[in-house]
Amino acid sequence: MPIKKIIPCLDVKNGRVVKGVRFEGVNDVASPVDLARKYCEDGADELVFYDITASVEGRELYTNVLKQVLKEVSVPFAVGGGINTLEDFGRVLGYGADKVSINSGVIKNPEFIGEAVKEYGSQRVVFAVDVKQVGGAYHIFTKGGKEDTGLDAIEWIKRGASLGAGELVVNSIDTDGVKDGFDLALLKTVCDAVTIPVIASGGAGCIEDFIKLFKELPEIDAGLAASVFHFGEVKIPELKRKLHTNGISIKI
DSSP: OOOBEEEEEEEEETTEEEEEETTEEEEEEEOHHHHHHHHHHHTOSOEEEEETTHHHHTOOOOHHHHHHHHTTOOSOEEEESSOOSHHHHHHHHHHTOSEEEESHHHHHOTTHHHHHHHHHOGGGEEEEEEEEEETTEEEEEETTTTEEEEEEHHHHHHHHHHTTOSEEEEEETTTTTTOSOOOHHHHHHHHHHOOSOEEEESOOOSHHHHHHHHHHOTTOOEEEESHHHHTTSSOHHHHHHHHHHTTOOBOO
């Protein structure tokens, strides 16, 4: 079994890490600088920084906060939020990010992934999708999960993967912040549709949820979570030990 990764997510609004449930009712959590430092010390394999209101507000991401966080990061670091052009993409890499996550920017310009891959290489390009069930089908949502694009999620994901994205982050709106486990049905459908690495996001509530994710879907590359790490409900060192004792390959 390939080595699995544990990735804490910093959802940032107005310079602070926040967290809600199903993308609603976000509450203040902590300083992104302090959390980034802690997660690197605790053994996170990667970190993700999302400026969650940049696309909704039609602005560039908060670069001052990002630069402060980058000073504390010693693991691969992905950044998303308000990435709509190659200039946005290159600017974030220039600040020191290892990868750039694009979501709404692809909806505005479906060729964006291919353009970014050509310019910067597939290993730098993270294709992120916010998915929710609508009438028994999976749809792509945008603007912080508030707007249903009407796009069939699986077809959209296959298109993005075919354009050369290096990896895919699947954010399940239905399970986000609920802490009742990852959306295994959605993730299974996605894994059957693509061959690129898939990162599962949304729903982690305890260590057993990560064990179940990797055991039932060994194709999954990484588990991404926020609130269970932010509030100390799951501690990364303990999580990794439990994964290891359950036969799941993980970097200790």
